[in-house]
Amino acid sequence: MNTMIFDRKTLDEKQFWMDLLADGPIFCAPKADSPVFVEKDAVPPCMTFTLDQELTEQIKKIAQGPFLCGTVLLSALMVCLHKHNHLPTITIGTPTRKPATPTNDNMLAIRHEINETESFRDFLLKLREKLLNCYAHQNYPQYKLIEDLNLETDRLFDVSFAYDEIHSSFTHPDQSALSLKVEEGENTTLIATFFYDDTLYRPETVQLLARYYQHILAQALSDPMQSIDTLALDTQENIWAQTEVWNKTAHDFPDDINVMELLTNIAQTYPQNPALIYRKTSISYEEMMQQVDTIAAHLQENAVGPEQLVGVCLENPFQSILAFLGILRSGAAFLPLDPNYPDERLSYMITDSACTLVIGDDAIGKRMADHDLPILFMNTLCTPQPKPQPQYKHSKQPCLCDLHIRFNRQTKRGVAGTSRAL
Known part of the structure; x- marks a missing residue:
């Protein structure tokens, strides 16, 4: 006033x-x-x-x-x-x-x-x-x-x-x-x-x-x-001293364990520790793994499993990480799709990678309306479900994600990401 x-x-x-x-x-x-x-x-x-x-x-x-x-x-x-x-x-x-x-x-x-x-x-x-x-x-x-x-x-x-x-x-x-x-x-x-x-x-x-x-x-x-x-x-x-210390980030990674097994072990050891923080939202490892299991169960209901690729196109990075982990929990691999890309670029990536389906929000649903590809919405995936089937036992170095990289205007190539690389 x-x-x-x-x-x-x-x-x-x-x-x-x-x-x-x-x-x-x-x-x-x-x-x-x-x-x-x-x-x-x-x-x-x-x-x-x-x-x-x-x-x-x-x-x-x-x-x-x-x-x-x-x-x-x-x-x-x-x-x-x-x-x-x-x-x-x-x-x-x-x-x-x-x-x-x-x-x-x-x-x-x-x-x-x-x-x-x-x-x-x-x-x-x-x-x-x-x-x-x-x-x-x-x-x-x-x-x-x-x-x-x-x-x-x-x-x-x-x-x-x-x-x-x-x-x-x-x-x-x-x-x-x-x-x-x-x-x-x-x-x-x-x-x-x-x-x-x-x-x-x-x-x-x-x-x-x-x-x-x-x-x-x-x-x-x-x-x-x-x-x-x-x-x-x-x-x-x-x-110089600080740079030397900060750059020493090398750690041994066991060859006989994959990313989801590693996260599950951490969640069991430190269930109440913060796992994800975005702006003012924070969830513990226990809460995160519960949501990951829910997403994985929904994906398995949609016949998602080993040797399949699921696209993820979400604005919210918090939801994106949960979606990535849910896909891995189901045994599949994920393809990150940037919602800021033009429709033509997204369509190419989805077609070229042979995605099984895409996890998105309402905005991406409207943009992909002309595609025959199924789109699952995060609000649906977060609805409580029975626990997913036992996770597919990945090999030591499975393909967990597909990163499409544009090398020049003509060449676009998908690069497989392994457990060790992640």
Whole structure:
């Protein structure tokens, strides 16, 4: 509900924020760890670290005052999130600037575009100007701005920042996945604290982000004239070490067991562990295997079994994985069909692979209406059924899927995927 405003200053403040945030919310928090299953605490967990004396002295030397010092600290956080998330525009919430009235607990959405070709110094000065303008319009309430912008969400940012020398009282907002608070410590040191939502992040993730933040600060202050694109999140040594560790993904795979047997063993060992997660939906191994068995039973009722190929054309990746596993459970192999492909391409793949049938949704049913091929819908396949017949005993290296690859405009070829390859 819009309220008429007769006060000129309030109207100017409203217009300032409407212009700045006209594109709606831009969320900048790092991608959540997947999954982190803990109950959210009333008091958010935090990780505190002290900026070393040399870094603190560099900040205060270039800043020469609390406001610019806070701007330096905020600019490093913006660059860090820009580098980490590959976002050209960053929005971070801050409290109002001191002095503020005791009742003014407003939070401001500071939005700034980052140009990688400009120097850190130029970026810093532009951000300083942006902050001065924002704090000059800091009294317009955030809740009213959300109403004015007609947003579907109740938040304007998911990362917040505060420096106790310039900002009014600060507590980690509920709407923030991550907050950075910096305050003066003993012997003029700067003490930084990351508050975080532990349903999204593990402590080691926040610890790594703190290291990135300090590295960005150290690089930027060592030469403020260097362009932002030359700043790196971490040292080359650390990046190389992490890459080496992450790339060591080789694991022994037993030759005498297939994918479905492997999943069944895992489900029996860890029945309540999360097996599939998509957006806000999660199911355990036990629930997943129950749905897989149901799909397999329906397929066997439709005479699907060994040496047959079943197409899967679904928008929902969650359902696609359940369909793939249900097909394997029935003893058949699956053919992934991308619903974004044109009808001609889908028709060719289905005909060339000699599919027995296709699992799809209502949309694919309409597109394939001219085909004689049976189409089974996922809502039907998920209807409870008696358990499927004992799974066909695959050979050590069966064909579990058919991947159609286009090598050029004329050549289209199906490639068989084995249990070991999957």
